[in-house]
Amino acid sequence: MTEIGSSSGPRRIALPAGAGAVVLSWGTATDVGHRRQVNEDSYIAVPPIFAVADGMGGHAAGDLASDAVVTRLRGAAKDGFVTPAAIGLALAQASHDITRLDGTALTGAGTTVTGVALTMSDDDPYFAVFNVGDSRVYRWFDGEFEQVTVDHSVVQELVDAGAITRSQAETHPDSNVITRAVGFNEPPMPDYWMLPIEPGVRMLACSDGLTKEIGEDRIQALVAAGSPPEATAQALVQEALAAGGRDNVTVVIVDVVDVETAR
Amino acid sequence: MGTGAFYSADVLEPGADWRLLVTDRFLGAFGPSTSVSTMSTLWRIAADDALGLDALVGAIPSRGVAAVDSFAIAALGRVATFVVRGGGCADVSVGGRVRRVDARGSEPWYVAELTGVERFQLGPLQRSPGDLTRQARDLPIDGGVVFGPWLGWSSEAAAAPRSAPTPVQQPAQPPLSSFDPHDTNVLGDLGRRAASLRRHRGEPPATAPTPETESATAFRLGDRAPERVDAPVYVGRQPRSPRVTGGVLPRLVRVDSPSREVSATHIELRPTREGLVLTDLESTNGTVVRQPGTGVRRLESGESLPVVPGTLIDIGDGNVIEILAYR
Numbered sequence: 325m326t327e328i329g330s331s332s333g334p335r336r337i338a339l340p341a342g343a344g345a346v347v348l349s350w351g352t353a354t355d356v357g358h359r360r361q362v363n364e365d366s367y368i369a370v371p372p373i374f375a376v377a378d379g380m381g382g383h384a385a386g387d388l389a390s391d392a393v394v395t396r397l398r399g400a401a402k403d404g405f406v407t408p409a410a411i412g413l414a415l416a417q418a419s420h421d422i423t424r425l426d427g428t429a430l431t432g433a434g435t436t437v438t439g440v441a442l443t444m445s446d447d448d449p450y451f452a453v454f455n456v457g458d459s460r461v462y463r464w465f466d467g468e469f470e471q472v473t474v475d476h477s478v479v480q481e482l483v484d485a486g487a488i489t490r491s492q493a494e495t496h497p498d499s500n501v502i503t504r505a506v507g508f509n510e511p512p513m514p515d516y517w518m519l520p521i522e523p524g525v526r527m528l529a530c531s532d533g534l535t536k537e538i539g540e541d542r543i544q545a546l547v548a549a550g551s552p553p554e555a556t557a558q559a560l561v562q563e564a565l566a567a568g569g570r571d572n573v574t575v576v577i578v579d580v581v582d583v584e585t586a587r
Numbered sequence: 588m589g590t591g592a593f594y595s596a597d598v599l600e601p602g603a604d605w606r607l608l609v610t611d612r613f614l615g616a617f618g619p620s621t622s623v624s625t626m627s628t629l630w631r632i633a634a635d636d637a638l639g640l641d642a643l644v645g646a647i648p649s650r651g652v653a654a655v656d657s658f659a660i661a662a663l664g665r666v667a668t669f670v671v672r673g674g675g676c677a678d679v680s681v682g683g684r685v686r687r688v689d690a691r692g693s694e695p696w697y698v699a700e701l702t703g704v705e706r707f708q709l710g711p712l713q714r715s716p717g718d719l720t721r722q723a724r725d726l727p728i729d730g731g732v733v734f735g736p737w738l739g740w741s742s743e744a745a746a747a748p749r750s751a752p753t754p755v756q757q758p759a760q761p762p763l764s765s766f767d768p769h770d771t772n773v774l775g776d777l778g779r780r781a782a783s784l785r786r787h788r789g790e791p792p793a794t795a796p797t798p799e800t801e802s803a804t805a806f807r808l809g810d811r812a813p814e815r816v817d818a819p820v821y822v823g824r825q826p827r828s829p830r831v832t833g834g835v836l837p838r839l840v841r842v843d844s845p846s847r848e849v850s851a852t853h854i855e856l857r858p859t860r861e862g863l864v865l866t867d868l869e870s871t872n873g874t875v876v877r878q879p880g881t882g883v884r885r886l887e888s889g890e891s892l893p894v895v896p897g898t899l900i901d902i903g904d905g906n907v908i909e910i911l912a913y914r
Binding site: 420423474 | 851
């Protein structure tokens with residue numbers, strides 16, 4: 325696993341034009357879990373990018389794949405903000421790096437990646453949420469907890485087609501089969517969402533070691549409890565371990581403490 | 588208005604066997620080893636308005652027999668993005684100073700994002716850029732794929748009104764053979780280019796637009812500057828976008844609404860080949876539209892409506908959007 329950045333209390337990030345700033349605090353937590361030998365998750369928590377990657381592949385190749393993604397994402401950050409185009413190019417670069425990994429020719433290697441990046445549109449700051457695979461981003465704001473990303477997975481396609489319900493999806497035998505990834509010799513196809521940055525917004529990025537272990541109601545309860553980001557991230561990981569800890573589990577939480585704008 | 592792109596058709600210049608690609612959004616110069624089938628794929632992606640720079644760059648083979656070892660690509664926009672690999676480079680003028688963007692061994696490529704770009708040239712490293720201005724012998728190009736030693740762009744050429752067509756010269760070298768010769772135009776106007784794109788996409792030819800039926804391509808919010816719409820636009824008090832796949836990101840436009848008449852994400856303006864389509868995004872207080880010649884009407888919640896230039900859209904709290912035909 326590769327960890328880039330670490331938890332931080334409120335930090336002021338000036339907008340590129342010099343007009344105003346965004347104040348964020350964030351926290352991270354990760355654990356190998358009770359069953360796996362290696363933690364193949366990686367994360368980055370350095371403004372402007374907060375992301376989680378869940379690597380897949382034999383002989384630690386998954387570890388290298390998730391490492392490639394967070395390393396390339398770190399390279400995409402400039403001036404405290406990032407364009408979605410730069411995120412897409414960083415993922416394409418990581419895909420190239422992953423195909424060059426040794427010992428992956430037969431099975432291939434790849435990784436999910438999902439996260440939140442500070443970006444600008446029309447001189448206003450926004451979160452660009454990006455996703456490839458079945459790691460997830462959630463948003464908590466004003467009493468509402470929502471899953472922002474849509475899994476690229478076989479069961480999500482079954483849910484979309486109306487073949488199974490969301491609760492059936494949780495226990496479906498194919499629940500670990502994903503339909504998009506970074507790597508596996510395919511150009512990545514990220515989805516994006518642009519979301520407003522408002523004081524009080526809390527964003528959560530996590531690997532499926534969290535969401536397959538504990539239900540959304542428990543995730544929401546811990547996210548809404550009001551603890552600081554790092555304590556909340558650790559509480560979520562501990563709960564996933566207590567529920568079985570069958571997979572690596574990684575959580576990154578970002579709080580919008582304040583937004584200072586000229587307008 | 589042209590794309591602002593131009594190139595040299597001089598077959599004696601070193602590097603005249605580079606492949607140069609031009610669309611509204613992308614300019615690219617690809618080394619001599621780039622195969623015709625790779626260029627064909629890249630052209631298809633570059634001409635697809637739903638696909639972004641990451642899709643274009645992701646489709647360039649970086650290893651194996653078809654590997655493209657040298658290229659330089661520019662994505663035009665408020666922030667211009669340059670992607671260079673191997674022996675390809677971009678000489679870029681910003682604030683009157685020319686800097687060279689090259690890969691210097693970065694694998695698989697090097698990315699630079701620059702604002703305030705005035706001019707640039709894409710091509711092989713072994714080339715002195717000069718002052719990057721367009722010379723009388725250089726040929727403008729609005730779209731297509733041609734051979735040439737370098738590809739230039741200038742904001743002046745992009746903004747200059749197109750007057751009477753310049754005399755058409757035969758390209759000094761025949762176009763790549765697998766392309767529709769109409770796609771590989773040298774001096775064509777925008778209409779001809781659009782027609783060639785439609786043929787490329789297998790669509791029937793469009794009838795020539797008359798000034799009265801000019802399609803909507805831009806908007807102006809209050810007294811802000813007019814803006815061309817080349818990606819979906821979401822306007823609201825605190826706008827957000829739905830899920831977007833393909834890499835072309837929407838524009839979010841925030842308006843002030845002290846009495847909260849405007850919903851968080853109130854309307855969408857979506858570009859189509861026929862013009863703009865307005866959609867009320869199930870706003871709380873609705874959207875009032877005044878179309879030229881048809882009076883005032885209120886959109887039903889969630890209703891869509893094609894809009895023509897001259898249309899006024901009132902979303903509340905004094906926020907009025909005017910639809911324009913951007914030239």
